[in-house]
Amino acid sequence: MTESFPTVPLDGAPGMPLIGFGTWLMSGSECYEAVRTALDAGYRHLDTAAIYRNEPEVGRALRDSGVDRDEVFVTTKLPPPRADQADQVLAGSLDALGVDAVDLWLVHWPPGGARPDVWERFVAAREAGRARAIGVSNYSLEQVDELTGATGVTPQVNQVSWAPPLYDPAVEAGHRDRGVVLEGYSPFKNTDLGDPVLREVADAHGVTPAQVVLRWHVEHGVVVIPKSATPERIRANLAIDGFSLSDDEVARIDGLAEV
Template sequence: MPLLGFGTWQMRGESAYQAVRDALEAGYRHLDTATMYGNEAEVGRALKDSGVPRDEVFVTTKLPPERAGKERATLDASRRALGLDAIDLWLIHWPPGRGRSVAVWREFIQARDQGLTRAIGVSNYGADEIDELTKETGETPAVNQIKFGPSLYDPSTVTAHRDRGVVLEGYSPFKTTNLHDPVLTGIAATHGVDPARVVLRWHIQHEIVVIPKSATPERIARNADLDGFVLTPDEMAAIDALGQ
């Protein structure tokens, strides 16, 4: 699972298709979508038309909580829309109500064991909710995708996931961050990059998966250009402090 992915929330129709094409052209090899985004068909078509080999791209989609009890039909619809025999990662988008989380998770385990998805995980779950799934099934989610960024940084959250062997994946890295904060602008100026790339680099150096989104080709490409600089320990600590 590449640490840098491309998010597609709020993208629909031709703009979603073109953004994914631009992302793949820019070098992204991790695409994040969801049933509720309504763009799986566009994501799948863009992947097919890109010419990038299927086995080089990691694809995530998600089950809406209101589809609890209809897991297999939802997954089959996602696979058809995406044009994929198997999903790389299937997530429970939000904890379903009425204590149905464990029952849904059992269906996820079965789908994985049948080869319909290579890995399974959750999104917007707390550590206690993850522990419930593990306790009841013996299977811990591979990933938990949550809202994350420097202003939300909490070492205990990172540690809680690491201790459980759960990959932490962050969404909305820019919405949750003041990109005009002097700490970020100062570090960005030092490295000759923009603050957005500092935020993405910070995630990657923490080994936290991050899925920025944009519909602008230039920004899509710029966000993928993270190899030319490394944040120092002092810079990482200064960014960490934004969450305190």
């Protein structure tokens, strides 16, 4: 996989680029065009889900992009209402995306509890080579521990809502201690981009508050997957490698957490 952006290592899977492209609430040609723009801009990580109903467009954009399938880290998710048909759902996702395997398959949210029986299907999918890495989303650390305790296999990733106002050092450390990659979603929806601290830091670097939010994730080693349907924003959200935040700036942004 081309490392167009720093990656976090995952056992047995390609490195996971710290910035990915979110695709929720996009479908049809809007989704196709946005993913094409993202891949042209240099994103090498796409986040979709069966429930988004856009896997065919994501897959078609990937094929048409001219970028090698193996250069792009592709995540999809199991819809919990269909947890009892996990194998069939994964087969449908692979078919819709037009790939032999996804790089990461996530349980989209706890299907009424941690559900180690569902997690066993994920372990089997990884063993069968249909998912290169496996993880969960919207799980608490206690639920992560329940899966590990029941199966001996710890999720490689937990994708959760994450942004400066949601910053929780105990949650961050809990994932690190367990060797679980923390992946944040909805970086902008959960943030006031007009916040004076973000504006001040942005002005100091000649960037936007949105770029500061994304860079803050990267400084913490948290994977972030901004979504945009707007070409200029798609490109700007990836263009955060020309500056870095000082420890003091990171601490000030951490301080935006609503305690």
